[in-house]
Structures are given as C-alpha cells and as structure tokens.
Amino acid sequence: MSQLELLEEHVVFGGTQYKYRHDSTVLGCLMTFSLFLPNKETFSNPPLFWWLSGLTCTDDNFTHKAGAQKAAARLGVAMIMPDTSPRGEEIADSEDWDLGQGAGFYLNATEKPWAPHYQMYDYITKELSAIAHDHFQLNGPEFISGHSMGGHGALVIGLRNADRFRSISAFAPIVNPIEVPWGVKAFTEYLGDDQETWKEWDATELLKHHAGKEIPVLIDQGDADSFYEKQLQPSKIATVADEKDYPLTVRMQKGHDHSYYTIATFIEEHLEFHLSQLKNSQ
Numbered sequence: 001m002s003q004l005e006l007l008e009e010h011v012v013f014g015g016t017q018y019k020y021r022h023d024s025t026v027l028g029c030l031m032t033f034s035l036f037l038p039n040k041e042t043f044s045n046p047p048l049f050w051w052l053s054g055l056t057c058t059d060d061n062f063t064h065k066a067g068a069q070k071a072a073a074r075l076g077v078a079m080i081m082p083d084t085s086p087r088g089e090e091i092a093d094s095e096d097w098d099l100g101q102g103a104g105f106y107l108n109a110t111e112k113p114w115a116p117h118y119q120m121y122d123y124i125t126k127e128l129s130a131i132a133h134d135h136f137q138l139n140g141p142e143f144i145s146g147h148s149m150g151g152h153g154a155l156v157i158g159l160r161n162a163d164r165f166r167s168i169s170a171f172a173p174i175v176n177p178i179e180v181p182w183g184v185k186a187f188t189e190y191l192g193d194d195q196e197t198w199k200e201w202d203a204t205e206l207l208k209h210h211a212g213k214e215i216p217v218l219i220d221q222g223d224a225d226s227f228y229e230k231q232l233q234p235s236k237i238a239t240v241a242d243e244k245d246y247p248l249t250v251r252m253q254k255g256h257d258h259s260y261y262t263i264a265t266f267i268e269e270h271l272e273f274h275l276s277q278l279k280n281s282q
C-alpha cells in the first residue's frame, strides 16, 4: 500500500478532519484526498460515505464548503473525499475547465493522451478503497454521493457496484452524459468515437439494464440551477426508474442553484437518508 503523507489535521465537532497526499500507482501521480472521522471512542466502526465532487473541484470544495462535518460527527459517519482527476504538470490537461485536470469523470479512459493517467474509476474503487479499508480500518457499510460530474460518478460507481454500496445520493447529477454537451465532449476525448462503449459509464443506460441489487437512490436538483436543462435533466433517469419500478427519488428544490449552498442545505438529509436505508436493510 502507498505511503500516506498527512498534510492537515483539524479537530471539528468532536471528530477529526484530515487531508493526505499519496503517490497513486493507478493514476501514476501524487494525489490528495480528505477524510473525516467521527469521534473514535463513540463510533468505533463507522459507516463510510464517499463524496465525489464536480467539475473544477478538488477534495477541498466539499470539505470547506458543505459543512457536512457537524452532521457526520453527530450521526457517526466517516467521509472520504477524493480529488476529481489525476494531477501534475506532466499529466495531460486541457485549457477548458470541463476537460482534463479537474474533470476526470470517474471513468477509465482508453484514448490518448488521457489513458495513461485518467483511470479515476479504478483509483476510487480499488486503490483509494484499499487505503480506506486497510489503512483506516473503515470496513463498515458504504454509501456514495456526489455533485454534478461527481453525481454522475456516484450513480455510475454505485450502480456498477451495487453489492458493495448500500445506497446512492446525488446533488444536481449529470444523469445521462452520453446525451448532453459535457458528457459528449468528455466521453469523445476519454473513450473515443464508439458510442457503444460510452454506455458503460452512463447512469441512465446502466439503470435501464440494471439486474443487480436495487440500492435506493436520492437526487436533489435545484430549479434555479443554470445547468439544469442543458446538462443535468434528472427526469431522464427518473423515467427509467419509473418504468422499472426502481427505488429512485428526485426532489426538485425551489430556488436552489448549482452551488455548494444547495449542498450545505441538504447534506444532513442525505446522510440521514443513507443511514435510514442501512436500518431498513438490517
């Protein structure tokens, strides 16, 4: 397992917020991630909440802006926040904010120049998971959530690993990337022109063909989100869920936009949603 370098440690609401750096074997570069642990004496084996951020973010956006630590400390939930792409001067990048560094789309790229480093799906589901389990002994139940591009990541990773994650939630997720400009641009670059391969990384397509465990999904979408109609369109996945009678709820949030103010408003409800699913499945 890779060596972890502790960059930050802060006591917060009786738990501890950490930031680490490590040399990722899967991505071939130095990566940071953040981790919140609730009070160890009160919560010895906490469930683990994975948070995937959106375009332009690092692990800091959620840590600094969502205010999730207070609820996580009260509920006894550990939270892990990965970065959104491989990083570094030697790593392929784009001048566009919705491609390259900060925009890894949580998939395994197959095309040049991206493929050697842009393997975020494997990084999260294998390398960072092994660190969470082996280094921090976080071996309890797991949930996954995210925002925008990270909401797409949470839906795709959750549905592809429905035996592992107990529930999925998302804020303003890209639910059908193969049909919207952000997704078409990124998937063309990372996965090439064969659109059949894109479907493996598209939550709406995955849900259409999902035959595994029906893990519940909660989506919050602000109706004042400037990306709502062009890039997000949660009704696309809601329609598929309705057709299959799949347990997926979309809540439209009046007046809310795409920002972390929306996440801060509802993050406690998301943590409670995940924990309540856990109780239901026990």
Ligand SMILES: N[C@@H](CCC(=O)N[C@@H](CS)C(=O)NCC(=O)O)C(=O)O
Pocket (backbone or CB within 6 Å): 053, 054, 055, 056, 057, 061, 065, 097, 147, 148, 149, 258, 259, 260
């Ligand atoms: N840079 C873009 C916006 C990018 C954006 O809204 N990113 C979202 C995720 S898709 C985010 O979380 N930004 C960071 C933040 O709000 O802290 C623009 O100027 O239109």
